[in-house]
Amino acid sequence: MEIYKRDEEHRVAGGVMDPESLMVLMALAKEIRGAGEAEITLRQLSDRLGVSKQTASRRLQDLEESGMIRRITAPGGQKVGITPKGFAALRSLHRELSTILQTKPQPIELSGTVITGLGEGGYYLSQEGYLKQFQEMLGFRPYPGTLDIKLDEGSLGLREMLFRMPMEEVKGFRTEEREFGPVKFVRAKIGKNAAAVIFPARTHHSDVVELIAPVNLRKSLGLRDGSRVTVRVIA
Missing domain, CATH: 2.40.30.30 (Riboflavin kinase-like)
Known part of the structure; x- marks a missing residue:
């Protein structure tokens, strides 16, 4: 398990986001919207993603270490914000999906x-x-x-x-x-x-x-x- 974790951290830090981390980033973007940052507990995040609190915590740590998000401890939880690097990753995904979805289907x-x-x-x-x-x-x-x-x-x-x-x-x-x-x-x-x-x-x-x-x-x-x-x- 430790080898798996280190490999994931390397891939995220190297700029290649694995699907699980990307799902967390999208979930955070939905919570934050235009607010800049939002308060969210591990329980809330784990419920939204359908994973354990331990997994949610590890994903947040991966994203923070890769510079995609920033976290601030708050009473009863934490405040999470998406960094410019994180928004750049989301915009890149948006462009790719737009290209795929706008492609005319082949007969x-x-x-x-x-x-x-x-x-x-x-x-x-x-x-x-x-x-x-x-x-x-x-x-x-x-x-x-x-x-x-x-x-x-x-x-x-x-x-x-x-x-x-x-x-x-x-x-x-x-x-x-x-x-x-x-x-x-x-x-x-x-x-x-x-x-x-x-x-x-x-x-x-x-x-x-x-x-x-x-x-x-x-x-x-x-x-x-x-x-x-x-x-x-x-x-």
């Missing part, structure tokens, strides 16, 4: 072969409960039918990844005849056509994806069974 490309589905797409997409929601969310009224694509082996992992990611969703509804479940979807493009890959609630792991679009994609793109296609998804 995911799914490749496969056009196949004939079971014909269920036309039935479901004739339901006004779905059509109205898709039009409001996607900006187009879907053609009453889906383009079914059997994915190449190399795209199966990407489909699985999409299936597990947070997606937009149209809500389920009930008619006099039956109940219709929710449908998740991700926006996509095939050729120059706007589209969406849909994942009905009944969908489980599969090697087939279903596309909706404002036009009949088979006619618009001259597709038939066996045609090779690539779908670009922005997740």
